[in-house]
Structure formats: C-alpha cells, structure tokens
Amino acid sequence: MRLGYLIREGFRSITTHGFMSFATVAIIVACLIIMGSVSLLSLNIDAMIKDLEDQNEIVVFVDESLSDEAAARDLQRNIEAVDNVASVQFVSRGEAMNSFMSKYDASLMEGIDEEVFRHRFVVHLNDIAHMSQTKADLEAIRGVAKVNAHLDYAKSFVTIRNVVTVVSMVLIVMLVFVSFFIMSNTIKLATFGRREEIAIMKMVGATNSFIRLPFVVEGLVLGIMGGCIAFLATWGLYNLVTGRVVGSITGTLLNVIPFRNVALQVFVVYMAISVLVGVFGGVNAIKNYLKV
Amino acid sequence: MVVMQNVRKVYESSNTVALDNVSLTIEDGEFVFLVGPSGSGKTTLMKLITGEVRPTSGRVVVNDFDMGTIKRRRLPKMRRTLGVVFQDYRLIKDMNVYDNVAFAMRVVGTPNREIRTRVPYILELVGLEGREKRMPGELSGGEQQRVAIARALVNSPRMIVADEPTGNLDPVRSLELMLLLEKINEMGTTVVVVTHEKELVNAFSKRVITIDSGEMTGDTSEGEYYDI
Ligand SMILES: Nc1ncnc2c1ncn2[C@@H]1O[C@H](COP(=O)(O)OP(=O)(O)O)[C@@H](O)[C@H]1O
Ligand SMILES: [Mg+2]
Numbered sequence: 001m002r003l004g005y006l007i008r009e010g011f012r013s014i015t016t017h018g019f020m021s022f023a024t025v026a027i028i029v030a031c032l033i034i035m036g037s038v039s040l041l042s043l044n045i046d047a048m049i050k051d052l053e054d055q056n057e058i059v060v061f062v063d064e065s066l067s068d069e070a071a072a073r074d075l076q077r078n079i080e081a082v083d084n085v086a087s088v089q090f091v092s093r094g095e096a097m098n099s100f101m102s103k104y105d106a107s108l109m110e111g112i113d114e115e116v117f118r119h120r121f122v123v124h125l126n127d128i129a130h131m132s133q134t135k136a137d138l139e140a141i142r143g144v145a146k147v148n149a150h151l152d153y154a155k156s157f158v159t160i161r162n163v164v165t166v167v168s169m170v171l172i173v174m175l176v177f178v179s180f181f182i183m184s185n186t187i188k189l190a191t192f193g194r195r196e197e198i199a200i201m202k203m204v205g206a207t208n209s210f211i212r213l214p215f216v217v218e219g220l221v222l223g224i225m226g227g228c229i230a231f232l233a234t235w236g237l238y239n240l241v242t243g244r245v246v247g248s249i250t251g252t253l254l255n256v257i258p259f260r261n262v263a264l265q266v267f268v269v270y271m272a273i274s275v276l277v278g279v280f281g282g283v284n285a286i287k288n289y290l291k292v
Numbered sequence: 293m294v295v296m297q298n299v300r301k302v303y304e305s306s307n308t309v310a311l312d313n314v315s316l317t318i319e320d321g322e323f324v325f326l327v328g329p330s331g332s333g334k335t336t337l338m339k340l341i342t343g344e345v346r347p348t349s350g351r352v353v354v355n356d357f358d359m360g361t362i363k364r365r366r367l368p369k370m371r372r373t374l375g376v377v378f379q380d381y382r383l384i385k386d387m388n389v390y391d392n393v394a395f396a397m398r399v400v401g402t403p404n405r406e407i408r409t410r411v412p413y414i415l416e417l418v419g420l421e422g423r424e425k426r427m428p429g430e431l432s433g434g435e436q437q438r439v440a441i442a443r444a445l446v447n448s449p450r451m452i453v454a455d456e457p458t459g460n461l462d463p464v465r466s467l468e469l470m471l472l473l474e475k476i477n478e479m480g481t482t483v484v485v486v487t488h489e490k491e492l493v494n495a496f497s498k499r500v501i502t503i504d505s506g507e508m509t510g511d512t513s514e515g516e517y518y519d520i
Contacts, residue, residue, distance in 0.1 A: 210401075
C-alpha cells in the first residue's frame with residue numbers, strides 16, 4: 001500500500017505537469033547525447049592513439065663500434081632503464097637483413113654483406129605524448145648511434161586527445177548541472193501544486209523522507225526515461241555517424257570501436273547520471289518545504 | 293500537556309514582540325479557551341505548541357517534548373501526539389471526505405486494515421456518517437470543519453489545538469462545533485481552542501486564558517471572556 005501510494009503519486013505528478021515533464025526528459029536526453037558523443041569521440045581517439053602506439057615503434061640503432069652481438073645485447077638493460085619504455089626487443093643485423101630481404105626484392109641484396117646492417121632494438125613506449133623526450137634519452141645512451149621515431153603523427157593525435165578530454169570534462173560537468181537544475185525546477189512545480197498537501201502531511205507528523213519520496217520517485221522516473229531514450233538515440237546516432245566515416249575514409253588508420261563493445265558502459269553511465277540527477281533534483285525541489 | 297515558562301517570541305522580520313513573559317500550564321484532559329483581540333499573539337502561541345516557530349527565549353514543553361531544543365528530525369514524532377485544526381479547514385480539495393481523513397493515517401504508515409475500521413468510526417463520531425464520498429466543495433462550512441476535526445482526531449492525539457475553528461461559521465454551527473470539541477474532551481483528549489467570540493466562550497464554563505499585546509492578562513478556571 002505504502003509503496004503503491006508513493007509510485008502512484010510520483011506518476012500522478014508527471015502527468016499533471018505533462019509539458020514540463022516532457023521538456024525535462026528532452027533536456028536530459030539532449031545532455032546525455034552530447035556527453036555521450038564527446039565521450040565516445042574521446043574513447044575512439046584514445047583507441048587510435050593506442051593503435052599508433054602499437055604501430056609506432058622506435059628503432060634504436062647500435063653503434064658500429066659494438067659490432068659484436070653480445071656487446072650490443074648488453075645495451076638492452078640501459079634502454080629498459082629509460083623512462084616511458086614499455087618493451088624492448090633486440091634484432092640482430094642478421095635478422096634485420098632477412099626481414100629486409102623478405103619485404104623487398106632479394107635480388108637487390110645480391111653480394112651485399114650483412115655487415116651493412118646495424119644491430120638494433122625495437123622499442124615500444126607507454127605514452128607517445130612523451131616521445132621526443134624519450135627519443136632524446138635514448139640518443140644519450142653510450143653505444144647508440146641513431147634513433148628513428150615518427151614524432152609528427154604522435155604529436156597531433158595527442159593534442160587532439162587532450163583538447164577533446166578537456167572539452168568533454170567541462171561539457172559533462174556543465175550539462176550535469178543543467179540537467180539537475182531543470183529537473184529540480186520541474187519538480188518544484190509539482191511541490192508548489194501540492195504545497196497544501198505537504199503542509200497537512202507535516203502537521204499530522206509525516207516524516208520528511210516520506211514527504212520527499214513521491215518527488216524523488218518523480219525525479220527517478222523522469223531520469224530513467226531520459227536515460228533510456230538517450231541510450232537508444234546514442235546507439236542509432238553512433239552507428240549512423242561511424243558508418244558514414246568508415247564508408248567515406250577508406251584505407252586510413254581510423255579504426256572505429258563497434259558500439260556493442262561500449263554499449264554496457266554507455267548504458268551504465270547514462271543510468272547512473274540520470275538516476276543521480278533525478279534523485280538529487282527531487283530532494284532539492286522539496287528542500288524548502290521541509291525546514292519547519 | 294503544555295508548560296510555558298517566561299516565553300518570549302520576537303519576529304525578526306517585522307521586529308514584532310508577538311509574545312512576552314508568558315507562563316502557563318495546561319494539564320492533560322483540560323479544555324482551555326485562549327482568547328484575545330486580533331494581533332494579540334494567539335496564533336503565535338499555537339505555533340509554539342505545534343513547533344512551527346521556536347521561542348526566542350523561555351521554555352516550551354509540549355507532551356514531554358522540549359520545543360526550544362527539539363531536533364527537526366524528531367518533530368514528526370512530536371506532531372503525532374497533536375491534532376491541529378485551522379480556521380480555513382485546509383482539506384485536500386480533490387480528495388473525498390473519507391480519503392481526507394484516511395490520508396492522515398496513510399502518511400504516518402498505518403496499515404490499511406486499521407484505516408478501514410478507524411475512519412468510519414471517527415466520521416460517525418463527528419456526525420458525518422453517509423458523507424464519505426462527498427468532495428469538500430460539496431459540504432457546508434460546518435461539515436468541512438468536522439472533516440478537519442475528524443482528520444485531527446483519527447490518529448488518537450493526546451491534545452487537539454484549534455486556531456479560530458469557528459471563524460468562518462454562523463453562530464449555530466459554531467456552537468455545534470464547540471459542543472463536538474467538548475465531547476471529544478470528555479472522551480479524554482486535551483483541547484485548546486483559540487477564539488475571539490465572546491458569546492461562544494461564555495456559553496461554556498471552561499478555563500479561559502486571555503492575552504493582549506503578547507502578554508497574559510487573565511487566566512480563570514470556569515471563567516468568562518470579559519471585555520478588557
Ligand atoms: N510570520 C510572522 N512574521 C512577522 N510577524 C508576524 C508573523 N506572524 C505574526 N506576526 C506578528 O505578530 C503579532 C501577533 O500575531 P498573531 O500571533 O498572528 O496574532 P493573533 O493570532 O492573536 O491575531 C502581530 O503583530 C503580527 O503582525
Ligand atoms: Mg490568529
């Protein structure tokens with residue numbers, strides 16, 4: 001009975017303020033979609049950077065003075081000791097030549113001695129944002145002749161990532177605040193329409209949490225509706241947009257995350273935000289009535 | 293029971309001393325009229341009892357709760373020992389008579405079974421049997437005030453406080469309502485009634501507390517409402 005009463009009250013209020021309820025859900029949907037879009041964009045850029053990190057190996061060439069393989073291998077420990085180095089793999093001049101010959105025409109190599117190739121290390125980094133620093137550190141090691149790294153790519157992607165991260169953080173904070181404000185004001189309308197009832201409830205000794213509950217239920221229902229609609233809309237939009245992108249830019253390094261890989265996370269985050277906005281919107285709306 | 297000791301209430305917003313140096317005791321089971329001219333502080337005294345305002349200084353104890361220091365979270369518990377009646381009835385317009393009374397039980401979490409037996413009993417007690425399905429707008433003023441009294445009574449409070457309950461009623465309905473409150477008092481509930489209607493007070497032989505300009509100017513048992 002009590003639970004039935006509370007839920008009925010929550011819904012009654014939503015239908016009496018139909019337009020405002022609709023507007024609130026619409027604003028929450030819009031806010032969540034914007035948040036979701038920037039977050040998904042940021043996730044995709046991150047994934048691309050990860051790809052780049054995997055592809056973008058730094059090659060450290062060993063100085064000819066260490067032509068003996070064992071002496072060259074000794075450098076491994078020095079390289080591993082450098083900050084930001086994730087993995088180091090030794091490639092002997094013989095292996096380098098074989099790999100070169102398998103990629104190109106073996107006839108080019110006729111009569112060429114493997115002495116032309118240097119021993120080398122293939123190095124992967126933890127974070128390509130610090131690639132230039134790491135390159136300098138590697139070059140400083142005694143016995144390293146040369147370091148090959150592709151800095152340009154890395155730099156621009158990292159810049160984009162940082163910008164998107166900052167923008168999405170600011171947007172998310174702002175939009176959560178906007179949703180909360182709109183939610184709270186809609187529910188305030190409901191509390192205003194029922195102020196006499198609230199006053200009577202207080203007079204006969206209803207507890208504050210009891211008085212608050214229908215409004216929290218109202219907020220929850222509005223929030224969850226918004227969250228569900230926003231989830232479905234994000235799903236559709238994402239597939240539409242990524243379909244276009246992948247379709248138009250062929251053969252690039254753009255590797256889009258499929259929606260199903262992030263669907264659960266998106267759903268959970270949307271629900272968490274909309275439930276929080278609903279509950280706190282309801283609590284905030286009724287706050288002033290519960291003081292006396 | 294109400295105990296007030298040297299109570300002073302100042303409204304900061306209007307810089308008004310609404311009550312000053314009020315000391316009184318109302319024992320369990322008493323019937324008390326609180327009289328005085330408009331603006332003398334009667335409603336303020338009632339609000340001190342219901343916990344809507346707190347005393348600026350002095351002590352107010354109501355049904356064993358110290359109203360000066362009571363925690364906000366304990367107010368509901370305190371208010372369940374009181375039944376409150378106002379001049380303007382304060383019924384919920386879109387609920388029928390039965391639901392207006394049952395509402396007071398629902399919001400304090402009374403089981404349905406108990407509500408179904410208690411509400412008809414109380415409605416009969418206040419003389420509203422057969423009116424259960426009426427909406428407040430379909431009732432006379434006297435009947436609406438009876439609904440309000442039924443609502444105040446339904447949770448079995450220790451004390452009923454009524455602020456000018458007959459203010460909107462004609463003399464005959466006023467007398468009937470006062471007789472109802474007397475009957476409720478005889479059944480064991482303490483009753484405090486605010487009024488400024490002299491004839492009504494003098495038709496009964498009850499304790500009369502008089503206040504004027506925020507100060508107590510009289511307290512007589514089996515008293516009358518004298519012109520001041
Ligand atoms: N909420 C309030 N804020 C400021 N002043 C008030 C408030 N309520 C009452 N007063 C003032 O306190 C005095 C006593 O008012 P009240 O207790 O309502 O008197 P009564 O009920 O006897 O007519 C009046 O002068 C009134 O203007
Ligand atoms: Mg008054």
